[in-house]
Amino acid sequence: MxxxxxxxxxxxxxxxxxxxxxxxxxxxxxxxxxxxxxxxxxxxxxxxxxxxxxxxxxxxxxxxxxxxxxxxxxxxxxxxxxxxxxxxxxxxxxxxxxxxxxxxxxxxxxxxxxxxxxxxxxxxxxxxxxxxxxQATTNNNKAVNEEQQALTQIKEIKQALKKTPDSSNLWYSLGQANINIGNFNGAVKAFDKVLQIEGNKPDIIGAKAQALYYANKQKINTEVQTLIDQALALDPLDPSTNVLLGMDSFINQHYQKAIRYWQKIVDSGREDVNAEALKGAIAEAQSRLTKVNSNDATDSPKLTLNVSLSEKLQQALAQGEDKIVFVYAIPADGRRMPLAAMKIKLSDLPITINLTDAQAMSPQFNLSSAKSVHIFAVASQQGRPGIKSGDYKAELKNIAVNTTTPLNLIINQLVP
Missing domain, CATH: 1.20.58 (Methane Monooxygenase Hydroxylase; Chain G, domain 1)
Incomplete structure (x- = not known):
């Protein structure tokens, strides 16, 4: 210059x-x-x-x-x-x-x-x-300074831990600081120390679940799901766990679910929750949901499904780990390639979803390419697509793709 x-x-x-x-x-x-x-x-x-x-x-x-x-x-x-x-x-x-x-x-x-x-x-x-x-120094070195500040904070926390190694607050702060710089494995180790000191507390379990979630490239695997189940069993309104579930739903464009998780935290009225930030996230999810609904309001097919679990199976399936539910539509002419598919959790039921061309497996095979479809909802025991022995399912046969009336899809059948 x-x-x-x-x-x-x-x-x-x-x-x-x-x-x-x-x-x-x-x-x-x-x-x-x-x-x-x-x-x-x-x-x-x-x-x-x-x-x-x-x-x-x-x-x-x-x-x-x-x-x-x-x-x-x-x-x-x-x-x-x-x-x-x-x-x-x-x-x-x-x-x-x-x-x-x-x-x-x-x-x-x-x-x-x-x-x-x-x-x-x-x-x-x-x-x-x-x-x-x-001003020039501030603008040119802002990103560098932020990273240096985070590293300095971690260094200071570690120095303090040498004097008070049993401080759960310091270990928790170290975990959060490691998340901020992307050291998720370091964050998991720090949260484990907090759990050793304080025992199983839902907010710490939820924080560990978040760290593992980021380490797993923002995907909920079996380990993360186990921690989520543990935290919610101790406190169904745990903020860190519900924030994680809302974030995962938002990333996967399940905006209605994200709103539900985040609104639950806001309604709890807890003082340790940043309600304003959550309200902003809810507003963004609502904005995107409105846009999706607006895009769906076209001449292309849109099947509205009310997916639920029968009362008889609610208690039986409520025990144990949460299960994956696959909802999909296949052509009624005998082809097996799904024309639209969604993946939700059993704990999300009842829920209303829309199957559109946006959920197609490929552009050539979508709802618009068929006149009628068979629709399935499968609560999988193994967490994999397909209908297998021991799964629970619901099905609707020969549904016209231009159907506009909401359809009730109630999971009530055991696959032999």
Whole structure:
């Protein structure tokens, strides 16, 4: 940035020297001065300045735009000099008695100044240069400072833990700090220390689940799900666990579920919850849900399903780990490729969902490609797609894809 500024100033002075030098020379030359000598002098100056400009361009000191501009101005100045000499040769007496008007170098100088300022504002980051040193440092080093602050915080916490190794607050702070810098394995170890000191507390279990969730690339695996189940068994309204579930739902575009998890925390009225932040997240999820519903309100098929579990199976399936429920539609003509599919949890039931072309497995095989479908909802014992022995299912046969009436899909059958 500073280098470019110096270059522009240097060449600006060069151009102004050429312009005003010619003007002063023209007015100070004697009447008897030989026009041919003046031509030779101008040619020599032109060649010297042009050589300097070409040398700077070849060395990378100036860019193509500046190079072309300087050559143009140099050519213009040279032509003006030669034209003036030709006129003087034709009218020697008039030329030797008349001084050049100062208007033309003034106008050219103004043009050069304006062009140079415009070029620097575009290429030279004038605003950054105009900032105070404190502002420039803040803007340029903000990201670096944040990371350094986090690392410094971790270092300070570890120093404090050497004095008080049984401080659960310090271990918890260390876990959160490690999450902030992406060291999720370090966060898990820190939360394990808190659990060793304080025992199984839902908020700590939920925090550990969050760390493992991030370490698993924002996917809920068996280990994460086990921690979620443990935390909710101790406290169904645990903020950290419900935040995690809402976040996972949001990432997977299940905005209604995300709203439900987050609203549950807000409604609990707990003082240790950032209600304003959650309300902002809820508003964003509602905005996206409205957009999705608006996009679905087209001529393409949309099957609205009320998925639920029969009363008889509610108590039986409520025991043990949460199960995955696969909801999908296949063509009624015998093809097995699902035309639309969604994955939800058994604990989410009852729930209303929409099957549209957006849930297609491929663009060529979607609801719009069929006239009627068979619809299934399968509570899987193994957590895998398909209908297997021991699973529970619901099914609707030969449903027209242009059906607009909500359909009730009640899981009540045991697969033999």
């Amino acid at each position: 500073i280098t470019l500024l110096i270059l522009i100033i240097t060449f600006l002075l060069l151009i102004l020297a050429i312009i005003w030098g010619h003007f002063l020379r023209s007015n100070n030359k004697s009447q008897s001065e030989d026009p041919q000598l003046r031509d030779q002098t101008n040619i020599q100056l032109y060649q010297e300045h042009k050589s300097e400009i070409e040398k700077d361009f070849q060395q990378g000191a100036i860019d193509e735009e500046s190079y072309q501009y300087l050559l143009t101005e140099l050519d213009k100045s040279f032509l003006q000099d030669m034209t003036a000499n030709e006129k003087e040769t034709a009218k020697i007496s008039a030329a030797t008695q008349r001084k050049l008007s100062p208007l033309w170098p003034v106008f050219i100088s103004l043009f050069v100044l304006i062009f140079s300022v415009a070029l620097y504002q575009k290429q030279g980051s004038y605003l950054k240069l105009a900032q105070s040193p404190q």
